[in-house]
Amino acid sequence: xxxxxxxxxxxxxxxxxxxxxxxxxxxxxxxxxxxxxxxxxxxxxxxxxxxxxxxxxxxxxxxxxxxxxxxxxxxxxxxxxxxxxxxxxxxxxxxxxxxxxxxxxxxxxxxxxxxxxxxxxxxxxxxxxxxxxxxxxxxxxxxxxxxxxxxxxxxxxxxxxxxxxxxxxxxxxxxxxxxxxxxxxxxxxxxxxxxxxxxxxxxxxxxxxxxxxxxxxxxxxxxxxxxxxxxxxxxxxxxxx
Numbered sequence: 001x002x003x004x005x006x007x008x009x010x011x012x013x014x015x016x017x018x019x020x021x022x023x024x025x026x027x028x029x030x031x032x033x034x035x036x037x038x039x040x041x042x043x044x045x046x047x048x049x050x051x052x053x054x055x056x057x058x059x060x061x062x063x064x065x066x067x068x069x070x071x072x073x074x075x076x077x078x079x080x081x082x083x084x085x086x087x088x089x090x091x092x093x094x095x096x097x098x099x100x101x102x103x104x105x106x107x108x109x110x111x112x113x114x115x116x117x118x119x120x121x122x123x124x125x126x127x128x129x130x131x132x133x134x135x136x137x138x139x140x141x142x143x144x145x146x147x148x149x150x151x152x153x154x155x156x157x158x159x160x161x162x163x164x165x166x167x168x169x170x171x172x173x174x175x176x177x178x179x180x181x182x183x184x185x186x187x188x189x190x191x192x193x194x195x196x197x198x199x200x201x202x203x204x205x206x207x208x209x210x211x212x213x214x215x216x217x218x219x220x221x222x223x224x225x226x227x228x229x230x231x232x233x234x235x236x237x238x239x240x241x
Contacts, residue, residue, distance in 0.1 A: 037094030125156030194229030
């Protein structure tokens with residue numbers, strides 16, 4: 001009988017504890033999150049106010065009503081971030097936001113509503129606004145990109161991969177208003193690539209092969225420009241003596 005009574009007492013205690021904890025969690029989740037309750041990790045570039053300003057959520061807001069997926073999407077887009085994770089937490093109370101910055105590898109320029117906007121480009125071809133870049137990552141940039149548009153991301157990514165994997169020294173990448181692509185290479189000078197984004201890897205291989213071949217006889221010093229708009233029939237223009 002004593003054992004049964006002890007079991008009942010423990011069961012009652014656990015039930016009361018469970019109900020108390022459940023009530024406490026419910027009360028906590030209904031508590032409003034303010035700016036001071038946002039904890040940021042991963043970078044010191046952005047403040048709590050920066051995150052709030054770049055969100056459509058109206059703070060203070062009840063913790064349970066914070067749409068974490070929406071907040072992640074907005075912050076990633078508005079702050080040009082590589083990755084964002086948002087977690088609602090009860091202990092300690094608030095929002096924990098971890099961010100990963102994009103690392104710029106080139107200067108960038110885009111046109112929006114007839115206005116030129118300066119910024120940077122990362123290895124994925126993503127445009128990064130000037131204010132969203134950590135200045136300590138800017139000291140070694142040697143590449144310039146002009147005429148950036150969303151649809152050129154993949155092409156840029158392929159070019160950056162080629163620069164990393166080949167011995168190319170591309171210093172300037174230009175897209176005209178209608179999408180004609182031109183690059184400038186340190187030794188081979190101006191190279192016309194044209195309107196064929198699906199040929200970019202083939203064209204980059206040709207550029208690498210030409211550079212390696214011309215290095216053997218210093219022919220690159222004579223080059224004015226190279227036309228690879230038809231990569232199967234390269235045209236090389238040299239300086240007239």
